[in-house]
Amino acid sequence: xxxxxxxxxxxxxxxxxxxxxxxxxxxxxxxxxxxxxxxxxxxxxxxxxxxxxxxxxxxxxxxxxxxxxxxxxxxxxxxxxxxxxxxxxxxxxxxxxxxxxxxxxxxxxxxxxxxxxxxxxxxxxxxxxxxxxxxxxxxxxxxxxxxxxxxxxxxx
Amino acid sequence: xxxxxxxxxxxxxxxxxxxxxxxxxxxxxxxxxxxxxxxxxxxxxxxxxxxxxxxxxxxxxxxxxxxxxxxxxxxxxxxxxxxxxxxxxxxxxxxxxxxxxxxxxxxxxxxxxxxxxxxxxxxxxxxxxxxxxxxxxxxxxxxxxxxxxxxxxxxxxxxxxxxxxxxxxxxxxxxxxxxxxxxxxxxxxxxxxxxxxxxxxxxxxxxxxxxxxxxxxxxxxxxxxxxxxxxxxxxxxxxxxxxxxxxxxxxxxxxxxxxxxxxxxxxxxxxxxxxxxxxxxxxxxxxxxxxxxxxxxxxxxxxxxxxxxxxxxxxxxxxxxxxxxxxxxxxxxxxxxxxxxxxxxxxxxxxxxxxxxxxxxxxxxxxxxxxxxxxxxxxxxxxxxxxxxxxxxxxxxxxxxxxxxxxxxxxxxxxxxxxxxxxxxxxxxxxxxxxxxxxxxxxxxxxxxxxxxxxxxxxxxxxxxxxxxxxxxxxxxxxxxxxxxxxxxxxxxxxxxxxx
Numbered sequence: 001x002x003x004x005x006x007x008x009x010x011x012x013x014x015x016x017x018x019x020x021x022x023x024x025x026x027x028x029x030x031x032x033x034x035x036x037x038x039x040x041x042x043x044x045x046x047x048x049x050x051x052x053x054x055x056x057x058x059x060x061x062x063x064x065x066x067x068x069x070x071x072x073x074x075x076x077x078x079x080x081x082x083x084x085x086x087x088x089x090x091x092x093x094x095x096x097x098x099x100x101x102x103x104x105x106x107x108x109x110x111x112x113x114x115x116x117x118x119x120x121x122x123x124x125x126x127x128x129x130x131x132x133x134x135x136x137x138x139x140x141x142x143x144x145x146x147x148x149x150x151x152x153x154x155x156x
Numbered sequence: 157x158x159x160x161x162x163x164x165x166x167x168x169x170x171x172x173x174x175x176x177x178x179x180x181x182x183x184x185x186x187x188x189x190x191x192x193x194x195x196x197x198x199x200x201x202x203x204x205x206x207x208x209x210x211x212x213x214x215x216x217x218x219x220x221x222x223x224x225x226x227x228x229x230x231x232x233x234x235x236x237x238x239x240x241x242x243x244x245x246x247x248x249x250x251x252x253x254x255x256x257x258x259x260x261x262x263x264x265x266x267x268x269x270x271x272x273x274x275x276x277x278x279x280x281x282x283x284x285x286x287x288x289x290x291x292x293x294x295x296x297x298x299x300x301x302x303x304x305x306x307x308x309x310x311x312x313x314x315x316x317x318x319x320x321x322x323x324x325x326x327x328x329x330x331x332x333x334x335x336x337x338x339x340x341x342x343x344x345x346x347x348x349x350x351x352x353x354x355x356x357x358x359x360x361x362x363x364x365x366x367x368x369x370x371x372x373x374x375x376x377x378x379x380x381x382x383x384x385x386x387x388x389x390x391x392x393x394x395x396x397x398x399x400x401x402x403x404x405x406x407x408x409x410x411x412x413x414x415x416x417x418x419x420x421x422x423x424x425x426x427x428x429x430x431x432x433x434x435x436x437x438x439x440x441x442x443x444x445x446x447x448x449x450x451x452x453x454x455x456x457x458x459x460x461x462x463x464x465x466x467x468x469x470x471x472x473x474x475x476x477x478x479x480x481x482x483x484x485x486x487x488x489x490x491x492x493x494x495x496x497x498x499x500x501x502x503x504x505x506x507x508x509x510x511x512x513x514x515x516x517x518x519x520x521x522x523x524x525x526x527x528x529x530x531x532x533x534x535x536x537x538x539x540x541x542x543x544x545x546x547x548x549x550x551x552x553x554x555x556x557x558x559x560x561x562x563x564x565x566x567x568x569x570x571x572x573x574x575x576x577x578x579x580x581x582x583x584x585x586x587x588x589x590x591x592x593x594x595x596x597x598x599x600x601x602x603x604x605x606x607x608x609x610x611x612x613x614x615x616x617x618x619x620x621x622x623x624x625x626x627x628x629x630x631x632x633x634x635x636x637x638x639x640x641x642x643x644x645x646x647x648x649x650x651x652x653x654x655x656x
Contacts, residue, residue, distance in 0.1 A: 017406060024616070027614070088387075096390065097392075102392070112443065123432040127261060
């Protein structure tokens with residue numbers, strides 16, 4: 001059920017991106033919004049799809065994916081909504097124009113601080129433990145025996 | 157890549173630059189010779205014997221995913237269109253994480269379960285379909301020739317600028333050097349030279365950023381200088397607008413799941429449990445190597461704006477002119493070695509991916525298997541390299557045309573069938589075949605029509621992005637329509653990998 005729901009979100013995200021491209025053909029003002037929201041949704045929902053194991057996602061990862069979707073989307077949409085103010089004397093944040101810094105923080109700096117640690121800290125429990133690997137290799141060896149072939153040489 | 161093609165670097169024939177470049181090539185030769193002696197089987201040749209550690213894999217993935225474009229064309233692009241050009245590398249933070257959750261573990265375990273050597277073989281195994289495997293190999297072959305030709309041309313330009321060889325000899329000398337270790341040692345030699353080349357790229361990038369900030373007077377001063385003269389340049393979408401920037405973001409994030417030269421390296425990891433630290437290592441390596449991309453483009457714009465530097469005749473001169481203007485010769489030498497390193501690492505990976513498609517995947521599609529795959533791998537590597545170098549030398553603007561849609565071809569043919577297919581039990585063979593055909597057809601036909609301006613696309617939209625989104629939607633729709641067959645097309649061992 002969870003996987004089907006996430007797949008639905010993935011598909012919907014790509015439809016929103018397609019709508020954005022369709023809108024760009026007649027200069028629709030909403031086209032960039034569709035690309036921004038759709039791409040952020042597609043990326044985080046695909047990650048969530050990859051993180052589903054036996055019908056579940058570790059709770060901490062649910063918060064990471066949902067939180068990063070909201071954060072990245074806001075960091076695209078706020079600059080889209082704000083008036084351009086990058087002329088002489090425009091406001092700076094961390095030495096860069098305000099709107100640009102929001103985008104850079106949202107889709108580059110913060111994700112690079114969050115995702116690698118979320119991946120590493122949940123890897124044993126939510127991705128691949130020694131026990132998972134041992135069970136997988138035993139099951140593959142059993143299948144190979146049933147077929148009458150030898151398991152892969154590295155499956156030991 | 158269009159920007160890379162237009163490159164005409166100023167003469168760099170300084171003795172120190174030549175010496176550093178010769179030293180770089182000598183170290184590559186030593187590493188390649190060492191690695192070549194270890195290449196004894198087709199498994200060594202195509203997946204480095206599946207015995208690589210996570211540090212090696214992460215740095216090699218970084219080196220092969222960044223081409224010369226990151227060092228020359230990319231800064232030139234930023235110099236021209238401002239921050240919109242950064243959206244090509246900006247998705248890296250998200251796309252590395254995407255690759256980790258969606259593909260890393262599944263590809264590695266699938267490779268082990270079936271003894272796979274290529275990316276199309278994973279598609280063939282997933283759907284029990286030699287046709288899907290063969291079609292994916294065709295897409296890879298078409299894209300590989302274009303990518304290799306573009307990069308060999310860039311390498312020829314760099315060699316000519318440093319050693320004054322002339323462009324055509326530069327192309328063939330560069331091709332010969334890469335061939336020497338790619339033919340003898342395959343990806344095993346490639347991956348260990350990648351580690352050295354990736355280290356050079358990261359080191360030179362960090363040094364350039366330090367000199368760039370110093371030359372520009374600090375980030376705040378750089379911003380004020382540019383903002384006073386060109387309000388849009390440092391805006392969030394640069395001077396190209398939000399559609400261009402966000403379209404780059406979509407293609408270079410989701411499309412990263414279909415780049416065979418990068419994802420293929422998951423097969424090479426010795427212990428899948430080491431993937432735990434892969435994302436952190438890969439992210440750090442990518443940040444270090446990509447800083448040069450934004451730093452040179454922005455600082456050169458500031459220096460030209462305040463009159464410290466003459467306006468550039470061509471955008472691609474941003475990197476060499478900045479280095480000759482603001483960095484010590486030894487740093488310039490290191491960076492030009494870094495450019496050569498980036499190109500060589502990328503070309504080696506593409507040579508190997510193309511040779512694997514010809515030697516291993518296409519015969520399967522016709523129900524055959526070659527004897528002595530190692531020997532055929534070497535022969536096809538030479539054939540592909542000679543074709544690509546010939547294309548680079550004789551085809552003028554066509555080489556840019558081929559290179560431009562290389563990324564789009566990989567993305568639209570491989571991403572849906574592989575990345576979605578390994579995470580969705582309901583995906584079907586018909587969906588995979590339909591999406592691969594859509595990707596190849598749209599990229600080739602639509603790309604050609606758009607390049608020759610027979611059809612006109614909206615500003616900021618290119619055929620790569622339209623091919624990718626269309627092939628994904630085709631994959632979903634056709635799989636859903638043929639969902640009754642999904643369960644029959646999934647072998648038990650593949651299902652086990654997908655559920656682990």
